[in-house]
Amino acid sequence: MHRFFLPDHAFQGDEIVFPVEPARQILRVLRLRIGEKVAALDNLGWEFRVELVEINPARVKGRILGKQPVSGEPPVHLHMFLCLSQREKFEWMLQKCTEAGAAEFTPVLSSRALVQDFPALENKYQRWSRIIQESAEQSGRGRIPQLNGPVKYDAAVGQATANSILCLLAWENEKTLRLADALIGQKPGAAVSLLIGPEGGLSDEEAELAVRLGWRPVSLGRGILRMETAALVAAALTVDWFEANSG
């Protein structure tokens, strides 16, 4: 069943009035017919089963048949701090980590990041938000991961540890502590921050700063992973650990 996250104003009593973009999807792309069912999500924790009752260029409307609490959310609030990289890789990480169960993204400007231009980033937010939302819809997520504004490296590592949650740094120089072992003792629903360095790796100074501020360097195995591979593998290992340890 096709799934759509919809804004507050789309829910009108027992009716759904689809906003322009999902209406276009239903009419032009998916070519759904009256009587077909879709799922509407309010991003507040509810999933609605909806029967389409009106489909035309002027309006796409549905009738709510029932609702249930969302499933598909992992038992961890995983906040990914992703150093900025080339467009394609960065978008890929947003898409894949959303599938894997990340709850929040913060783009990070590290000294070796391939992208350094702060203002230029603003324009990308709409595109990135759409990628995240589509991935959340397709992968059965119950909530859209949150996308924060970009922050400089120093601020990012400081901010995360200030909230005194578990902060893990995927670092190729860490050879012994496996990511899963760093999670031992965490409770279901815990918040975990995960920092993925840029292509060229973090500089020694950057890694040292993070460690000084309380980030734990972890290993993702004996292989040397590309940045985008590391992001997905780290997210998947974290979510899997919580799935296994949430009874």
Next chain:
Amino acid sequence: MHRFFLPDHAFQGDEIVFPVEPARQILRVLRLRIGEKVAALDNLGWEFRVELVEINPARVKGRILGKQPVSGEPPVHLHMFLCLSQREKFEWMLQKCTEAGAAEFTPVLSSRALVQDFPALENKYQRWSRIIQESAEQSGRGRIPQLNGPVKYDAAVGQATANSILCLLAWENEKTLRLADALIGQKPGAAVSLLIGPEGGLSDEEAELAVRLGWRPVSLGRGILRMETAALVAAALTVDWFEANSG
């Protein structure tokens, strides 16, 4: 340090004569200089430290300084059966699963695979082999994963279980058995086959056939993963489990 898997004939006593392609890499792409060190791998389990002693369009030669057994190989022989998909996705899976530690690949033609043309595949083998080798070189692998010829689905699922090793099928309809739990009891160095279905999912008949032949359906978590995401996540979870359980 740059790493090169080299054929048998490149190793000549205490010298290395680089074949055409790595010679071109060293001369034109990496622009290495005489005196610089590289790593040469024989794909038989040895890694050689090599000093470059001659670099010119006619010949690139090195002197062996020492050798050591390869590291970077995970404690599992992971055989990925990947249903054929669009070119980009399939190549991406080969690259990423090599990083994650897969040891062997078999392309599979399932009934819903987007690619059905057997002869056309032959031409792709050289390209796929290069992708796998480059990924193995860059990610620090000690061996190049083996690439088998394409097989039809029925033959693939029959062949794997005939070798009486653990065969796991990533299946979205399996909701309870986690991949890691299906590995319990496996010993370091074990062989595991992992089958990743195509975009549209396996047909019920295909899944039933695999199960009848001894494949165990496993879950990769509560999300619905795209094919390529499932391949990398499944490979990473498998290798991580063996890393954790190989003392």
